[in-house]
Amino acid sequence: MDEFDENTSVEYLQRALGPRVTSDPEAARELARLCGGLPIALSAVVARLSTRPERSLSKEVGVLRDDRLRALVSHDGVSVGAVFDSSYQPRALPAGCPLARLLSVRCRCRVTRAAGFTACRALRNTPGTAAKREGVLMQRTLGALAAVVLGVSLVAAAPAAAAQARPFPAEFGLPDGFLPEGIAIGAAPTAYFGSRADGDLFRVDLRTGRGEVFSQGPGTASVGLKVDRRKRLFVAGGAGGDGRVVDARTGEILKSYEFASDANTFVNDVVITDDAAYFTDSRKAVLYRVTFGRHGELPESHTAIPLTGDFVLTPGVNNANGIAETPDGKALLIVQSNTGQLHRVDARTGVTTAVDLGGEVLTNGDGLLVERRTLYVVQNRLNTVAVFSLARDGSTGSLVTKVTDPRFDVPTTVASFAGRLYLPNARFTTPPTPTTTYNAVSVPKP
Numbered sequence: 001m002d003e004f005d006e007n008t009s010v011e012y013l014q015r016a017l018g019p020r021v022t023s024d025p026e027a028a029r030e031l032a033r034l035c036g037g038l039p040i041a042l043s044a045v046v047a048r049l050s051t052r053p054e055r056s057l058s059k060e061v062g063v064l065r066d067d068r069l070r071a072l073v074s075h076d077g078v079s080v081g082a083v084f085d086s087s088y089q090p091r092a093l094p095a096g097c098p099l100a101r102l103l104s105v106r107c108r109c110r111v112t113r114a115a116g117f118t119a120c121r122a123l124r125n126t127p128g129t130a131a132k133r134e135g136v137l138m139q140r141t142l143g144a145l146a147a148v149v150l151g152v153s154l155v156a157a158a159p160a161a162a163a164q165a166r167p168f169p170a171e172f173g174l175p176d177g178f179l180p181e182g183i184a185i186g187a188a189p190t191a192y193f194g195s196r197a198d199g200d201l202f203r204v205d206l207r208t209g210r211g212e213v214f215s216q217g218p219g220t221a222s223v224g225l226k227v228d229r230r231k232r233l234f235v236a237g238g239a240g241g242d243g244r245v246v247d248a249r250t251g252e253i254l255k256s257y258e259f260a261s262d263a264n265t266f267v268n269d270v271v272i273t274d275d276a277a278y279f280t281d282s283r284k285a286v287l288y289r290v291t292f293g294r295h296g297e298l299p300e301s302h303t304a305i306p307l308t309g310d311f312v313l314t315p316g317v318n319n320a321n322g323i324a325e326t327p328d329g330k331a332l333l334i335v336q337s338n339t340g341q342l343h344r345v346d347a348r349t350g351v352t353t354a355v356d357l358g359g360e361v362l363t364n365g366d367g368l369l370v371e372r373r374t375l376y377v378v379q380n381r382l383n384t385v386a387v388f389s390l391a392r393d394g395s396t397g398s399l400v401t402k403v404t405d406p407r408f409d410v411p412t413t414v415a416s417f418a419g420r421l422y423l424p425n426a427r428f429t430t431p432p433t434p435t436t437t438y439n440a441v442s443v444p445k446p
C-alpha cells in the first residue's frame with residue numbers, strides 16, 4: 001500500500017474533483033494530509049464528495065471531524081468520520097464494537113494518536129465491509145481507511161493499562177466570578193469559554209478538565225463563540241456591539257469589528273460557514289456578516305443584513321439568539337428567545353421563514369447546534385436541551401427527545417465532542433459575585 005506525497009495527493013483530488021479543489025486549495029491539502037497519502041482513503045473521500053456536489057472541501061473536513069464515537073459502540077454500521085474522535089479517547093474500545101471487529105483486534109486494543117500505517121498495511125487484504133454513512137453504502141476496506149484517515153495505529157493495551165484508562169471528566173470548574181455563556185469545541189479535545197464579566201477567554205483540555213485564561217478580555221462581555229479549522233475563535237461581544245477574531249493558540253486578537261455603536265445592541269451568537277461568519281444581534285432585526293477571502297482571509301469590514309419575513313422584532317427584549325447552519329448548508333437557523341420560534345434565514349437576503357416544529361415552542365431558546373440532521377436547542381432557564389430531527393433544508397423538524405440533568409444550572413450554549421454534549425452553566429438565577437463558582441458539564445448524546 002504505497003503512499004502519495006502531499007502534492008501528488010492534491011493532484012489526485014484535482015483530477016477527480018476539478019474546480020472544487022482549485023477554489024479551496026488549503027482544504028484540499030488538509031484532506032490530503034488527513035488521508036495520509038494513501039489512495040484508498042483519497043478514493044473514499046472522492047466517492048463521498050462526488051455524491052454530494054454541493055459540499056465544499058472545507059465542509060467535508062468539518063463533517064469528518066464532527067462525526068462522533070456513537071457509531072463505534074453501535075452495531076448497525078461504522079461511520080468513517082467517527083474514527084476522528086477515537087484518537088483522543090483514553091479508554092479501550094468496547095468489546096464487540098464494529099471498529100474492533102473490522103480491524104480484527106481484541107477488545108483490549110485502544111486507538112492511540114501515532115504516525116505510521118503498520119496496522120492498515122496489515123489489513124490491506126481485509127475483506128471489504130459495507131459501511132453506512134447517511135444512508136449511502138461505501139464498499140471499502142473500512143478498517144484500513146479508519147487507520148489511515150487519522151494516521152493512527154492500533155496497539156494492544158495490557159490489561160493493567162486498560163484498567164487505568166479513564167474517561168473524560170463529566171464536569172469541570174471554570175474560574176470563580178467568570179460568568180460563562182458561550183462554548184466552542186473544534187477538532188481537538190479543547191473547549192473554549194467566554195466571560196460575560198470582562199470578556200476573558202478560558203481554554204480547557206477536555207481530557208483532564210484543566211484550563212487557563214489564554215486571552216484577556218476587552219472589559220466587555222464575550223458571549224457566543226465558534227472556532228474554525230484555522231484555529232480562529234470568533235467571539236460575539238454582547239452589549240459592546242462588536243465581534244472579534246482571536247488566535248485560539250496564542251490569544252492574539254486577529255481582527256475586531258464594530259457592528260453597532262448605539263446602546264440598543266447585544267451581539268449574542270455566531271456561526272461559521274464555508275465563506276463567512278454570521279453574528280446575531282438580540283436587540284436588532286439584523287445579521288452581521290463577515291465575509292472571508294478566497295483563502296479564508298479576514299476582511300476589513302462587515303455587512304449588515306436586515307431580517308425580514310416571519311421574524312418580527314419585539315423592542316426592549318432579547319430576540320435573535322442562537323444561530324446555526326441548516327443540514328444542507330444552504331441557509332441559517334436562528335432561535336428567537338422571546339417568542340420561542342425557530343426561523344430559517346436566507347443568508348443572502350435576510351428573508352426569514354418560521355420553521356414548522358410540529359407545535360413545539362422553544363421557550364428560553366438559547367444556543368443551537370446542528371450535526372447532520374439533528375438539531376440541539378438549549379432552553380436555558382428550563383434546564384433542558386430539546387433535540388429535533390430536521391429536514392435537510394431546515395424548513396421542518398420533529399421533536400425526538402428532551403435532555404435534562406440534575407447538574408444543569410441554567411446552561412446557555414452547547415458544543416459536542418466524542419459522543420457527548422458540553423454545556424456551560426451560566427447560573428442566571430444566582431446573584432453573581434467575584435467568588436461565585438461556575439462550571440461546565442457534559443452529558444451523553446441521546
